[in-house]
Amino acid sequence: xxxxxxxxxxxxxxxxxxxxxxxxxxxxxxxxxxxxxxxxxxxxxxxxxxxxxxxxxxxxxxxxxxxxxxxxxxxxxxxxxxxxxxxxxxxxxxxxxxxxxxxxxxxxxxxxxxxxxxxxxxxxxxxxxxxxxxxxxxxxxxxxxxxxxxxxxxxxxxxxxxxxxxxxxxxxxxxxxxxxxxxxxxxxxxxxxxxxxxxxxxxxxxxxxxxxxxxxxxxxx
Amino acid sequence: xxxxxxxxxxxxxxxxxxxxxxxxxxxxxxxxxxxxxxxxxxxxxxxxxxxxxxxxxxxxxxxxxxxxxxxxxxxxxxxxxxxxxxxxxxxxxxxxxxxxxxxxxxxxxxxxxxxxxxxxxxxxxxxxxxxxxxxxxxxxxxxxxxxxxxxxxxxxxxxxxxxxxxxxxxxxxxxxxxxxxxxxxxxxxxxxxxxxxxxxxxxxxxxxxxxxxxxxxxxxx
DNA sequence: CTATCATTCAATTGTTCGCTTGAATGTTCT
DNA sequence: AGAACATTCAAGCGAACAATTGAATGATAG
Numbered sequence: 473x474x475x476x477x478x479x480x481x482x483x484x485x486x487x488x489x490x491x492x493x494x495x496x497x498x499x500x501x502x503x504x505x506x507x508x509x510x511x512x513x514x515x516x517x518x519x520x521x522x523x524x525x526x527x528x529x530x531x532x533x534x535x536x537x538x539x540x541x542x543x544x545x546x547x548x549x550x551x552x553x554x555x556x557x558x559x560x561x562x563x564x565x566x567x568x569x570x571x572x573x574x575x576x577x578x579x580x581x582x583x584x585x586x587x588x589x590x591x592x593x594x595x596x597x598x599x600x601x602x603x604x605x606x607x608x609x610x611x612x613x614x615x616x617x618x619x620x621x622x623x624x625x626x627x628x629x630x631x632x633x634x635x636x637x638x639x640x641x642x643x644x645x646x647x648x649x650x651x652x653x654x655x656x657x658x659x660x661x662x663x664x665x666x667x668x669x670x671x672x673x674x675x676x677x678x679x680x681x682x683x684x685x686x687x688x689x690x691x692x693x
Numbered sequence: 694x695x696x697x698x699x700x701x702x703x704x705x706x707x708x709x710x711x712x713x714x715x716x717x718x719x720x721x722x723x724x725x726x727x728x729x730x731x732x733x734x735x736x737x738x739x740x741x742x743x744x745x746x747x748x749x750x751x752x753x754x755x756x757x758x759x760x761x762x763x764x765x766x767x768x769x770x771x772x773x774x775x776x777x778x779x780x781x782x783x784x785x786x787x788x789x790x791x792x793x794x795x796x797x798x799x800x801x802x803x804x805x806x807x808x809x810x811x812x813x814x815x816x817x818x819x820x821x822x823x824x825x826x827x828x829x830x831x832x833x834x835x836x837x838x839x840x841x842x843x844x845x846x847x848x849x850x851x852x853x854x855x856x857x858x859x860x861x862x863x864x865x866x867x868x869x870x871x872x873x874x875x876x877x878x879x880x881x882x883x884x885x886x887x888x889x890x891x892x893x894x895x896x897x898x899x900x901x902x903x904x905x906x907x908x909x910x911x912x913x914x
Numbered sequence: 915c916t917a918t919c920a921t922t923c924a925a926t927t928g929t930t931c932g933c934t935t936g937a938a939t940g941t942t943c944t
Numbered sequence: 945a946g947a948a949c950a951t952t953c954a955a956g957c958g959a960a961c962a963a964t965t966g967a968a969t970g971a972t973a974g
Contacts, residue, residue: 477798478876482716484795485784485874489713494932495703498710511951524933526952536791545941545950552791555783562780563706570757570773574705577698653706655699715962732921745963747922752961766920766971 491535492563496520497528502653504538505557505679506615508550554683557651561676564652581658585665590675591646593684596621599644606640608647610656611678621648621681622689629656632663644670651677712756713784717741718749723874725759726778726900727836729771775904782873782897802879806886811896812867814905817842820865827861829868831877832899842869842902843910850877853884865891872898 491497499518503509509517515525529549532538539552551557567574578587599605600623607624609616616626627635639645647660657673664671674681682688712718720739724730730738736746750770753759760773772778788795799808820826821844828845830837837847848856860866868881878894885892895902903909 477802478874479716480798481788481795481876482719482874484788484792484798485719485781486714486716487792488784488787489710489719490931492710493707493714495700495707496932498703498706521934522951523935523953526950527932530952536787542941542951545948547951553787555787555790559780559783559787560706562776562783563709566709566757566774566776566780567702567705569776571705571708574702577701577705581698653699653703655702711961717962742964743921744923744965747920748962751922763971766918768921 488535488537491532491537492559494528496524497532498560498653500525500528500532501537501551501556501560502650504549504551505560505651505677506611507618508548510543510546510548512546514549557679557683561652561680578658581655582662583666585662587658587661588672590673592675593681593686596646596674597686599646604643606643606645607674608645608660609678610647610649610654610660615650615678619678619682619688619690621678622687624648629659629663632660636667636669639669641669644672646672646674648674648681649677651679709756709758712753712758713780715749717745718753719781719874721746721749721753722758722772722777722781723871725770725772726781726872726898727832728839729769731764731767731769733767735770778872778900778904782901785873799879802876803883804887806883808879808882809893811894813896814902814907817867817895818907820867825864827864827866828895829866829881830899831868831870831875831881836871836899840899840903840909840911842899843908845869850880850884853881857888857890860890862890865893867893867895869895869902870898872900 492501496518500514503514503517511526511529512522514520514529515522518525520528529538529540533540533549537552537556538549540547540549542548568578596605596607600607600621607621609620609624609626610628611620611626612628613626616624620626625635645664647657647664649656654677657677661671661673678688713722717739721735724735724738732747732750733743735741735750736743739746741749750759750761754761754770758773758777759770761768761770763769789799817826817828821828821842828842830841830845830847831849832841832847833849834847837845841847846856866885868878868885870877875898878898882892882894899909
């Protein structure tokens with residue numbers, strides 16, 4: 473009974489779910505969605521120790537979610553399957569729809585204002601083409617440099633205030649960051665709206681934008 | 694740091710993933726996808742003890758995946774969000790694409806034959822309308838009685854042999870069961886093909902069919 | 915009101931998980 | 945070959961989890 477094919481399959485499905493069941497691993501996957509990275513880079517970004525990070529990555533690999541290969545003395549990990557992003561986004565969707573605490577946290581991020589609906593990627597692409605929006609990339613500078621939406625301005629929450637005078641008050645502002653889990657864009661939108669500007673979040677982040685096959689600017693080092 | 698909004702959100706997302714990280718709970722969700730049920734019914738179907746089943750259900754409820762309400766002295770559980778089915782199916786998809794062991798188990802279920810592509814629900818609906826298929830419902834009789842695809846014949850793996858002479862050898866056979874996790878339809882297709890019949894699986898199962906808004910026959914008790 | 919039934923709670927045990935620490939492996943550079 | 949570096953392994957600790965058992969709760973029927 474415990475080795476019936478059905479149970480064996482369920483064990484494997486459960487293995488994937490278990491891989492997503494620790495916040496640290498969700499952070500790692502979010503990072504990997506930005507692009508391949510080495511262990512130390514991931515440890516820096518996530519605040520994990522290197523050894524701990526390595527263990528989490530191996531668990532993700534056992535679950536088939538990431539692959540690794542050596543490059544010189546570094547081991548580079550990358551997302552094995554773009555569908556993993558869909559899975560993570562579905563996790564977020566279910567959490568937002570069914571867990572009261574999530575709604576509460578998101579509301580707190582927007583300082584009690586009710587956040588506007590996000591901008592779809594289709595809409596942003598259209599409005600980028602006609603030049604009617606300002607796009608803000610709220611990710612750390614190194615991630616912006618490795619890839620970003622063409623025309624996007626890189627900034628951080630801390631630097632937003634300084635950027636305000638330079639923004640065209642007539643254009644709507646669209647903020648994005650790493651992906652659905654990124655909170656910077658929530659906070660940026662809240663801050664901008666507090667200053668009377670019209671701002672919305674992009675639905676999804678850069679990984680999803682790239683996944684759609686849309687243009688991305690890459691800074692060749 | 695440990696209570697930053699970002700971490701708090703990730704904890705919640707991880708909570709949902711953790712809810713899916715035990716085979717027993719995946720079984721429960723698969724059952725609940727067939728329709729609402731009481732604790733004892735679920736325990737029977739899954740082979741869990743009642744107490745154990747109750748605990749798993751409470752964990753699923755904490756994760757927002759199911760809701761419960763009393764009906765007389767029974768507590769009825771049901772799926773809270775149809776998107777949960779999408780999540781489970783994505784879990785299966787990732788497992789099939791990235792875990793060698795899964796592919797291996799599925800191949801064994803088909804007795805080494807290479808299984809044909811499943812039939813999409815659109816295609817089945819069209820061919821049902823023109824009457825060019827025989828549909829087999831491989832689920833237990835009680836689930837068939839509570840709802841099934843109109844025109845489907847209910848049978849079990851054990852009874853398949855007896856049914857063979859009654860099948861129209863000119864029509865293609867489409868087998869379905871509970872959903873993407875159900876193995877009966879894999880086995881039925883393998884058995885039918887071994888007998889020289891043309892048979893394929895339906896993509897997804899009854900819950901997905903119903904989710905599409907397609908007609909379902911309900912046996913009023 | 916009491917008996918009965920379905921479900922939940924509480925206490926227990928063995929197991930796994932997440933993280934830390936320190937040593938071991940494997941690769942590159944000189 | 946040896947030094948320096950990135951990653952992995954191994955052992956240990958506390959916490960959380962899965963399953964069992966037996967008692968407690970809550971609703972209904974007589």
